[in-house]
Amino acid sequence: MRPQLEHLQLLENYLHQHLPEEQRQDVEIRLLWDKEWQQNVSSQQVAYEAIRCEGRKQLRKELEAIHTRLFCK
């Protein structure tokens, strides 16, 4: 995977608390001073939130379809 994608994966593992302790600390220290990393973490959190909204929308649609199938014959 190219380095940008690996960076994305690293921050994902950090945010989802899947990093071993030592690596987690490295990321935390980097985040103390690196503005670009801070911005990346923020954006990535917003990205996950956007995915959650979309997922919820899909789920609502599925539930609506189930309801129609079961109770609106």
Place this chain on the structure above:
Amino acid sequence: MVFPLHKPVNTTSMYPTVSINKAEQLREALLTSREKTLEQIYAKTYPMVVHYIKQHGGNAEDAKDVLQEALILVYEKVMVDQLTLTSSITTYLMAICKNLWRTEYRKRSKFDSLDDYEVDQPTDETLADTPQQTKQLMQYMEALGQKCKDILVDFYYHNLRMEQISVKHQYRTIHSATVQKFKCLERLRKAVSSFSYNQFLN
């Protein structure tokens, strides 16, 4: 919103008793056959919710809204492993529905009796997005295109395994599906970087 007329039929008899009474089993069932599992739970719970809500000042449409919101809450809890089920899923859902309905009913009563309407504080048991934020976030998702959108939602919201995703979206290897997933996430992250996170938190 216009709701269809409900003609509840006795669907429970078509289904065996829901035996999914542990969070882990429920999670597994949702992962392997989400729609069937949800339908099974829905068929069993909806008549109970209708019964309760009709006795407490609401109608079948209210029951539908309340049950669907409760199911979304439970689904998300199950998917992030925060749920411990000590009772059956229907009992648990009924408890949430009763709470949601009480909140909704109070809100409506206040509307009827007060000129100044107090805004309710979001609690653990309500989905607390503001419509405007949600709308904006959805626009970023739309811009990604169907394929990226589906891969990201399947992986992060529905928690499908990469094996399932690579089969569903016809990738030859799990690795290439994983790379694609991160490419989609990268595009999304770039798109949302203009979106102020502080604004989003507030």
